[in-house]
Amino acid sequence: NRQMVLASRPFGAPTADNFNLVQSEKPTPKAGEVLLRTVFLSLDPYMRGRMNDAKSYADPVALNEVMVGGSVCRVEQSNHDDYKIGDWVVAFGGWQDYSVINGSELLKLDSNMVKPSHALGVLGMPGLTAYMGLLDIGQPKAGDTVVVAAATGAVGSLVGQIAKLKGCKVVGIAGGETKCKYAVETLGFDHCLDHKSENLAEQLAEVCSSGIDVYFENVGGKVFDAVMPLLNSCARIPLCGLISQYNATELPSGPDRLSLLMGTLLVKRIKMQGFIVFDDYGHRYNEFSEQMVKWLMAGEIKYKEHMIDGLENSVSAFIGLLKGENFGKLVVRVGPD
Template sequence: MVETTRIVLAARPVGAPTPANFRLETGELPDPGPGEVLLRTRYLSLDPYMRGRMSAAESYAPPVEVDGVMVGATVAEVLESRDPSLAKGDVVVAYSGWQTHHVAPASAVRKLDPDAAPPSTALGVLGMPGFTAYSGLLKIGQPKPGETVVVAAASGPVGATVGQIARIKGARAVGIAGGPDKCAYVRDELGFDAVIDHRAPDFADQLKNAVPDGIDVYFENVGGAVAAAVFPLLNTYGRVPVCGLIADYNATEAPSGPDRLPAHFRRVLTKSLTVRGFIQTEFVAEMYRDFLRDMSGWIGEGLVRYREDIVDGLENAPAAFIGLLEGRNFGKLVVRVA
């Protein structure tokens, strides 16, 4: 038996999660059986979708049960293998969740070449966030040379990648981020054509001035007031890949004010907009191999840059996750577990 330290869902949050919604505990794992591997987690990915898994509300995936281990993608080292495809010392991408050790089927993990790229990037630009940006933008957004692409949460792992791919495809990239440091990063390091601070009192006016030809593609990560400022600026036949709505994840009631839904759908109708929600897994079979090839090449050529926000220690994952939902992270948030 191997001991694992894990963080479980202690109680479902009402509104924003608090430390009381998590519990750190230890437990024992069985020895791996035939076709299984024993893994030690090196890195844990923290992502906004995890807030939805803490809720019992209907969603695209089942919720984490109370007292269950919090879900999450990991980079892990194989400590013991009972499958010929993997050996002790191999580094893999797994879905171990918030824990130090895990027993998994060998068929459920993907072997990494640790010399090809830093292993943590398999949780970011070369992992789910990068593929989310790649598939959502290219499959749904379909940017064309000369068009304008606007992306919310532009300093985050998805938004940053969306804007850089848009520029590779010949489009104009306009980012929306929060605070001067994040805006400077998006403009100066990532090379966006323009960036707007959504905290500015005249945000809507600044955004309008930054897109004199309107918006052809809006990659939606945020919702809320940002989306309200963007939608009036969409051009006819605009495309809106809906990836996330983080502004509303902690909401406990409907927003106040008039019902804006009729006006929203009138705009969808009169401008012939395509608004398409997606979960990146639906495109894996079709696009993942191309993604790995293209993204690896773009990184190697310096066309795509990325930033990681690394937190040390599994015990610090709850506080880091709460900060993620408040926009306190800067780049892809990763917990270095071992």
């Protein structure tokens, strides 16, 4: 059983030295437990936070413990009545070939599911995040201007497409020409701007000529600086992620803009609300998945996976995720179907 463990805690961007691939015995399931073989492992930005020894909404990964992560697995041995050998399940199995998990903590997938890995993306955690963050907190109305950053990623690509389905004008912000072209030509966004360009703020002001009604925040930093002056009265900001800050080792350089932000929120009566998807919306998964399945079957939502092969390549892929090297939902194929 190969396991990717946290060897040391990063200072700034993680490096390969922070991880170690070790071998261990295949675990044995006890009563009520199931032995799972990982087929697909999801790599997600929140994992960077788990590498820090800091209090957050979830505990950090301990040193020399297996990195945590969502996975799609095959049942290899079962001591739980609801599961039999060969079943596809979604688990929180971590970066390893095999895991043992109590059957009560698993979600069984339909055996006819064409792409089981989609349970880690469009039909899983990122999909639920996009759907609930946008619709429940963002409250988009037809005609609104919705801006979303990390626009071609797992969450952002869905936020923009759902906003289009609700009749909004959608402006994406992404890294580089290829991603921006994809957001407009394939995902159907009205515009997509490159956050690496010199004059993002001017370009954004030009395409958001009626201001911004909903800003779905995935990124923070310079992108938020460009968005803030354009927010309309009563704008909504689902505060989903701040990936540009995850590797930061100190506060951003001055001047301090906190009072500017608070003044803007006050006088424009803006609602900015953070959320943690499973804590806030886990109980609404079925409502989301019913709708998303319909949209997918009708061809109204496009979904792109960035699939890489081999557990041993998960470290470089994860490091790349924090630098924008992924194009679509990042998934590792750990073993054969």
